[in-house]
Amino acid sequence: MQITLHLNGTSHPLDVDPRTTLLDALRHHLGLTGTKKGCDHGQCGACTVLMDGRRINACLTLACMAEGHDITTIEGLGTPGNLSPLQQQFLDHDGFQCGYCTPGQICSATGMLEEIAAGWPSHVSDSLDGPYDLTHAEIAERMSGNLCRCAAYTNIVAAIRQAAQGTREDAA
Amino acid sequence: MTRHLRVDGPTHDDRLDQMAQGVIGQPLNRLEGPLKVSGRATYAAEARPRDLAYGVLVQAAIPAGTVLDIGDAPGALAVIQDKRMIRYAAQGLDQKGPTSGPDRVEYMGQSIALVVAETFEAARHAAQTIAVRYKPEEVPVDPESVTPELPPKKQSAAGDVDKAMREAAFALDRVWRTPSQMAAAMEPHAAIAEWDGDHVTIRAALQMLSSNRKQMADALGIRESKLRLLSPYVGGGFGSKLGINAEAVAAAIAARELGRPVMVAMTRQQVFDLAHRRSETRQRIRLACDAGGRLTGIGHDVLVSTLPGSEFTEPVAQATPFTYQAAHRQVVHAVARIHRGCAGSVRAPGEAVGVTVFECAMDELADMAGIDPVDLRLKNIPDVEPTTGRPFSSHKLAEALREGAKRFGWSDRRPTGQRAEGEWFIGMGMAAAVRVNMLQESRARVTLVQDGHAIVETDMTDIGTGTYTILGQLAAEMLGLPPDRVEVRLGDTQFPPASGSGGSFGAASSGNSVFLACEEIRGQIAKAMGCNEADLTLQDGMARAGNIVRSLSELVNGTITGEGHLQPGKTEKSHRQATWGSHWAEVAVNRWTGEVRVRRMMGVFACGRVLNEKTARSQCLGGMSFGIGIALTEALEHDPRDGHAVSRDLAEYHIPTHADVPALEVHFLPERDAYVGPLQAKGLGELGICGAGAAVLNAIHNACGVRVRELPATPDKIIAGMDP
Ligand code: FES
Numbered sequence: 001m002q003i004t005l006h007l008n009g010t011s012h013p014l015d016v017d018p019r020t021t022l023l024d025a026l027r028h029h030l031g032l033t034g035t036k037k038g039c040d041h042g043q044c045g046a047c048t049v050l051m052d053g054r055r056i057n058a059c060l061t062l063a064c065m066a067e068g069h070d071i072t073t074i075e076g077l078g079t080p081g082n083l084s085p086l087q088q089q090f091l092d093h094d095g096f097q098c099g100y101c102t103p104g105q106i107c108s109a110t111g112m113l114e115e116i117a118a119g120w121p122s123h124v125s126d127s128l129d130g131p132y133d134l135t136h137a138e139i140a141e142r143m144s145g146n147l148c149r150c151a152a153y154t155n156i157v158a159a160i161r162q163a164a165q166g167t168r169e170d171a172a
Numbered sequence: 173m174t175r176h177l178r179v180d181g182p183t184h185d186d187r188l189d190q191m192a193q194g195v196i197g198q199p200l201n202r203l204e205g206p207l208k209v210s211g212r213a214t215y216a217a218e219a220r221p222r223d224l225a226y227g228v229l230v231q232a233a234i235p236a237g238t239v240l241d242i243g244d245a246p247g248a249l250a251v252i253q254d255k256r257m258i259r260y261a262a263q264g265l266d267q268k269g270p271t272s273g274p275d276r277v278e279y280m281g282q283s284i285a286l287v288v289a290e291t292f293e294a295a296r297h298a299a300q301t302i303a304v305r306y307k308p309e310e311v312p313v314d315p316e317s318v319t320p321e322l323p324p325k326k327q328s329a330a331g332d333v334d335k336a337m338r339e340a341a342f343a344l345d346r347v348w349r350t351p352s353q354m355a356a357a358m359e360p361h362a363a364i365a366e367w368d369g370d371h372v373t374i375r376a377a378l379q380m381l382s383s384n385r386k387q388m389a390d391a392l393g394i395r396e397s398k399l400r401l402l403s404p405y406v407g408g409g410f411g412s413k414l415g416i417n418a419e420a421v422a423a424a425i426a427a428r429e430l431g432r433p434v435m436v437a438m439t440r441q442q443v444f445d446l447a448h449r450r451s452e453t454r455q456r457i458r459l460a461c462d463a464g465g466r467l468t469g470i471g472h473d474v475l476v477s478t479l480p481g482s483e484f485t486e487p488v489a490q491a492t493p494f495t496y497q498a499a500h501r502q503v504v505h506a507v508a509r510i511h512r513g514c515a516g517s518v519r520a521p522g523e524a525v526g527v528t529v530f531e532c533a534m535d536e537l538a539d540m541a542g543i544d545p546v547d548l549r550l551k552n553i554p555d556v557e558p559t560t561g562r563p564f565s566s567h568k569l570a571e572a573l574r575e576g577a578k579r580f581g582w583s584d585r586r587p588t589g590q591r592a593e594g595e596w597f598i599g600m601g602m603a604a605a606v607r608v609n610m611l612q613e614s615r616a617r618v619t620l621v622q623d624g625h626a627i628v629e630t631d632m633t634d635i636g637t638g639t640y641t642i643l644g645q646l647a648a649e650m651l652g653l654p655p656d657r658v659e660v661r662l663g664d665t666q667f668p669p670a671s672g673s674g675g676s677f678g679a680a681s682s683g684n685s686v687f688l689a690c691e692e693i694r695g696q697i698a699k700a701m702g703c704n705e706a707d708l709t710l711q712d713g714m715a716r717a718g719n720i721v722r723s724l725s726e727l728v729n730g731t732i733t734g735e736g737h738l739q740p741g742k743t744e745k746s747h748r749q750a751t752w753g754s755h756w757a758e759v760a761v762n763r764w765t766g767e768v769r770v771r772r773m774m775g776v777f778a779c780g781r782v783l784n785e786k787t788a789r790s791q792c793l794g795g796m797s798f799g800i801g802i803a804l805t806e807a808l809e810h811d812p813r814d815g816h817a818v819s820r821d822l823a824e825y826h827i828p829t830h831a832d833v834p835a836l837e838v839h840f841l842p843e844r845d846a847y848v849g850p851l852q853a854k855g856l857g858e859l860g861i862c863g864a865g866a867a868v869l870n871a872i873h874n875a876c877g878v879r880v881r882e883l884p885a886t887p888d889k890i891i892a893g894m895d896p
């Protein structure tokens with residue numbers, strides 16, 4: 001079927017099998033392999049991308065469902081020579097080892113910080129009304145949909161906290 | 173020119189410490205990091221050759237028997253069942269391909285064919301719906317249902333443990349069980365094969381290219397020179413990519429047959445079926461000690477399983493002969509031949525579960541004898557390897573225990589069940605960490621270019637371990653270059669053959685080969701300078717000897733190339749080599765639900781020279797988290813009827829998540845091990861897992877008084893052990 005994906009600010013017309021997931025459209029059809037496939041079943045978070053700013057699992061989304069939405073992948077967040085603040089903090093804190101879960105972690109963290117800013121509570125929040133402190137427990141809880149077998153968790157949380165602090169200070 | 177070194181004796185001159193650049197050991201960011209955080213590092217399934225076809229493996233639905241025939245796959249390009257297709261993965265360092273012949277089934281889920289189609293969607297559908305007729309056979313699938321083998325070489329005994337047990341002031345005799353466990357690296361195995369005439373290039377997720385190339389050439393029936401393997405980035409290994417697996421062989425056969433490139437990526441479920449599992453274990457531990465807590469007897473009886481005909485068996489008691497002293501000792505290693513998926517190496521084969529269980533036993537003995545668990549260990553550290561009398565290459569267990577106790581606040585630990593916060597019991601636990609150390613043969617080539625940059629080339633892999641970074645740092649240090657002036661090229665069999673990544677030997681083995689290559693280059697620079705290599709100082713692109721100073725661009729005419737070749741030698745036998753450490757954990761156990769939360773965890777490790785403190789620390793974080801999984805959540809369950817892996821995806825096989833892992837703390841003890849080559853560095857990728865789970869399990873006992881001896885310690889088991 002013919003669809004058009006709005007991806008990282010550009011439109012891409014595509015001819016795909018209706019069964020094609022957004023993840024496979026990115027990886028197989030568009031050559032955007034930064035979004036990873038770890039399980040294909042919504043269990044690991046490696047395929048996390050942003051749809052209209054919200055984090056979703058690209059493996060649980062058919063490509064045709066993504067039509068009409070703005071999709072941002074890891075490639076759209078920064079480049080090796082021009083990293084986003086989160087990407088830079090992941091690098092500085094060694095928030096990865098093999099790097100396979102990393103694009104998903106970074107997309108997820110990008111969306112997660114927006115959720116905190118919007119006052120969404122989590123399972124470990126003290127109250128249903130924000131604002132929420134960026135404690136280790138709060139970040140770890142909200143990032144638990146992103147598995148990392150290298151277990152860079154300690155460093156990932158530190159990276160996210162540092163990046164968020166930088167952003168908060170910029171805003172202040 | 174190639175500089176060879178066989179490690180036959182000690183290296184006491186701390187060469188690396190005498191270099192001037194000052195980058196070795198520094199916590200530099202990963203060289204390839206910008207590519208990884210921006211999604212530009214390309215893993216196995218991420219090349220896009222033109223005209224790529226997609227293959228999906230077909231799996232057996234019986235535990236054993238013969239495949240009679242395989243039906244058609246409408247909409248597919250081909251259904252391939254070739255006798256060269258392999259039944260299970262090669263083991264690490266195998267020099268030949270594993271057993272082939274997909275018409276015979278040895279375990280449920282085995283790969284029996286490949287369906288290839290124009291699209292992934294069509295191939296997946298065809299593979300899932302294809303009709304297969306079998307002639308099934310009855311086979312054993314439960315390790316405790318068969319008479320196990322007792323391979324003579326794997327049994328050992330000295331003295332009389334039974335007698336020691338009878339005469340002991342305190343004697344412990346208990347049985348533990350650990351389930352099958354999986355590496356579950358985040359990148360599923362995948363391969364893209366492309367032929368050019370009779371030459372094939374396979375891009376795959378592999379840890380050890382030089383031996384993988386031998387395995388693959390043998391499996392395909394081609395010469396090694398006709399085969400190139402590429403693994404520039406590997407999304408985690410942990411043992412699961414040590415040997416070639418079904419997808420890569422199938423991709424190569426299909427690409428040849430169809431005359432176009434073929435990609436085969438395993439589904440996550442297939443990874444659980446087809447990658448090696450760590451065998452489940454049954455471990456009986458007997459410990460006897462005198463009234464003062466000195467061990468008199470140690471018995472470690474082990475039962476593991478694997479497929480008939482497979483050589484690797486989980487070396488559970490590998491560290492038992494040399495960790496603690498005792499006059500009477502026995503190791504029994506029994507192997508059940510059954511038809512669950514093939515067993516193989518998963519991060520720290522042996523110690524990951526062997527040390528974990530042994531350290532739980534030590535905790536129980538300490539409890540029984542009324543001795544502090546740290547003291548019990550300190551009292552029983554041997555001066556030389558007890559079974560052989562060999563000296564240790566270095567030994568830091570006592571220091572790791574003392575340093576850890578101090579840093580963790582061990583003296584605050586309360587007696588069992590005496591600390592609570594609301595509905596949570598709080599407890600502290602500890603364990604020793606130990607892992608055997610080894611080197612493997614490894615080669616590298618380093619080229620110094622006139623403009624003052626260097627290129628390191630070796631077919632070594634970086635599976636997240638930090639290889640790119642540490643090899644770059646080593647070359648920068650030795651050649652006196654800023655680290656950003658060194659380019660590191662890995663993961664290509666066109667480069668000199670390296671050890672590969674496995675068994676914690678990668679960094680030291682490949683690192684020593686780069687060191688040697690750089691020494692060779694330094695020798696040539698020294699010649700041009702008219703000085704001895706030992707008197708040469710290289711720093712920031714300048715060469716200095718006495719009061720002569722010249723820039724490298726003056727000295728290097730075009731390029732200087734050096735090759736390094738490291739071989740393990742006599743120190744392998746003359747000394748017991750191991751890495752040492754200690755694990756510490758504080759947990760909260762919910763008194764109503766039995767839920768365990770790890771609140772604090774710390775490791776203290778000694779691994780010889782640390783090459784990059786940042787990446788080394790990350791290796792330890794990873795290992796310790798694996799330990800949390802072993803203690804609390806990870807179990808590959810097998811169906812008792814047919815042996816198949818039931819919890820075969822990431823929703824059912826529970827690796828630790830963010831919320832399961834607190835901010836872990838890691839400390840290194842400064843050390844130079846003289847017996848492991850001129851780098852004086854040992855392996856680190858596995859030490860962090862060895863015993864980590866025991867610290868958690870021992871903390872659970874300290875919190876609430878429950879000993880879980882059937883791992884993992886899930887809430888149901890903890891509740892069952894609590895007083896009503
Ligand atoms: S690949 Fe989508 S959640 Fe794992």
Ligand code: FES
Pocket residue numbers: 095096097098099100101102147148149150151152358407408636
């Ligand atoms: S960095 Fe390897 S899985 Fe997260």
